[in-house]
Amino acid sequence: MSGRARALLFVLCGTVFLEGIDVAMLAVAVPVIRADLGLSTGTAAWVVSGYVLGYAGFTLLGGRAADLLGRRRMFLLWLAVFIAFSGLGGFGTEGWMLIVSRFVTGVAAAFLTPASLSVITTSYAEGPQRNKALMIYASTSGAGFALGLVIGGLLTEVGWRWVFFAPVALAALMLAAAVRLLPADTAPPRTAGFDVAGAVSAAAAMLLLVYGVVRLEHGLADWGLTLAAVGAGALLVALFVRIERRAAVPLVRLGILRNVPVVRADAGMLLFFGAFFGFQFMATLYFQELRGWSSLKTSLAMLAMCIEVFIAPTITPRLVNRYGTGRVVFGGFLAAIGAYALFLPVTEDWAYAAMLPSFLLTGISFSLGYGPLTIAATDGVAAGEQGLAGGLLQTAMQFGGAVGISAVTAVYGLAGGGAGIEAFRAALVVPLVMAVLGALLAATGLRGGGARAKA
Secondary structure: OOHHHHHHHHHHHHHHHHHHHHHHHHHHHHHHHHHHHOOOHHHHHHHHHHHHHHHHHHHHHHHHHHHHHOHHHHHHHHHHHHHHHHHHHHOOOOHHHHHHHHHHHHHHHHHHHHHHHHHHHHHOOOOHHHHHHHHHHHHHHHHHHHHHHHHHHHHHHHOOOHHHHHHHHHHHHHHHHHHHHOOOOOOOOOOOOOOHHHHHHHHHHHHHHHHHHHHHHHOOOOHHHHHHHHHHHHHHHHHHHHHHHHOOOOOOOHHHHHOHHHHHHHHHHHHHHHHHHHHHHHHHHHHHHHOOOOHHHHHHHOHHHHHHHHHOOOHHHHHHHHHOHHHHHHHHHHHHHHHHHHHOOOOOOOOHHHHHHHHHHHHHHHHHHHHHHHHHHHOOOOHHHHHHHHHHHHHHHHHHHHHHHHHHHHHHHHOOHHHOHHHHHHHHHHHHHHHHHHHHHHHHOOOOOOOOOOO
């Protein structure tokens, strides 16, 4: 790999690092933001959910836009939007300002992340070189999230507004480097015949479905609204399929959904991220609400998950080379099952030494699961649809994260919420079940050798 190729990979990995650190820092800062601005519980929750709604709602459109309108164009444009609205969030004085800022920042990430992933999959040759690049990409994402917890705790101690301003500085450096390093788009944007109806119906469907999933956090409260959102989203999905079948230039070529290995990899990613974010959310809640730990102490306690930063780019490629993606992903899910099962006996005064194995196994799971699933979800896809493949993958990730967090929150509330440790244990069953389902999927259907690297 040449020096310029390494520099390009550094910039592209910076995108997913930025996304991970941004989400993690805000998750740590929300309790302080809520207290400082006097926000209600619902408003504070939407500061987090607004980002998920924007991200998951527009990722499919963002991935296809990279293919049709140009990867470089989309990357540079939406990175600039990310910078602008993250900065505006830092000046927010009302809850609605933060929600709007986070929603638009999520939309920017929905266009930015698939563009960066598709640049990787089209700039590095399929096989060992691309696999190594994707492993580094995956480890950078995990590093961003893990380090974001610690950095978020530190910045929150100084002032929560720095949680918004810090990503602006990092993104500005990335933008300056990207202007020089990103390869030029090889064709003019294909705006003629752009599937506007498909784009609108897809975005509306995803927004409603994710909104319905997020509303699961409220349990049985206003269940009619939750069902209405999910039902309307499902109807729009049916409308979207009808539109795509008739469109001359469809937003999504439906044939890609008949690519079974790709679809199964996306389903695996949904379960993987749902379990991971559900577990991380409940662990944070346990530390801060039940144990009374500070945001910084909580962040340091979970730092052990950063072990994936060292495993993913070094050991995981060798495992993929020898055993194929399917078996490595299966090992990742087994590590996740062990991590979540070991945390189930948690007590109100558990020693940290008893928790440490769960965090270490979670890091190992991330290193074995994320990168190989990314390879499986993009392997064999034509260059002109790599943005679409990346969009489908990112949609699965964000939708899975929303499902995981909403499900554990709903179970936690139905089990009594703040009544005691039993509610935590009940909620922790959710990520365990999702990990078991993921392991079954990996064992029975993920591609085992097709994405295997050659020495």
